[in-house]
Amino acid sequence: MSALVRAVGVALAAVLLSGCGMAWLWNEPVHRAPSATPVATTPEASASPLDDRTAHPYTGALAEGATCVRAKKRQLADLEDIGGVGGSTTYPVGVLVRANAGWWTVAVATRTTGDGDVDPYAFFVTSYPTYADDPDHEPFAWQLASTGGDAAAKKALACVKKLPVPKLPPDPDSPDSYTGRLAKGAACHAVSAKLLARLQAVGGVGGAITYPRGTMVHANGRWWTVAVATKVNPNSLGYTSDNVDATALFVTNAPSAGSPAAAVSFPIKSHASDTAARKALGCLN
Structure with missing residues (x-):
């Protein structure tokens, strides 16, 4: 074997014995991104939240410098859940007062539309304003069965008694719920002959007028504001175009009512704040 062949053979043997492949011999090394296998770790055990009902029991003592804070709607809704009410019985207003430690005493006014007697006020203890975050x-929060000599409850009660209780919203089909506000995007619509006849009965006319x-x-809610033109027909009652208004205004929920029996209609007089009446009159004329 020639010297050249022997030299090549020695080089190949060295490569094979070293574990390298032919790619290393003839090409540039191939670089690959390093890979890592994540190591599972055991999370540290978190400490249990401190139960302040045991560590710092509620005593009902009034905190120094405590003032009354009006309860928000969301807080009142949460207290209704805790008190097991809602529906016919609600808490329309309430007051929070800072008591001992992180506690707050809450007095709420009650309102019911159902049957049975309901206490005019209810009392709760909560630490949510202090520790919510x-x-x-x-x-924690719970309802107080009795207040006894609870100074914080007495202060909260005195404050909540000074708050006006909002009136219940009227029934959507009650005339009291009509505001005269024009609905967004409201357009004028012609009144059907059937509705005109109904409004004549409501207005106490027919025949002569x-x-x-x-x-x-x-208009607002389910209400529609109606402007009608009046016509004075020949009569022996003394009605003429000189003593009868050329137009009349009504409010009705007939287009929104589910049935004729549920329809409510009543007359109104136009006034400056009734934007629906002004628009209806403008369309009529």
């Missing part, structure tokens, strides 16, 4: 404390045409616009 504190991971080391778990907020009739409503030959009318326009209506959507």
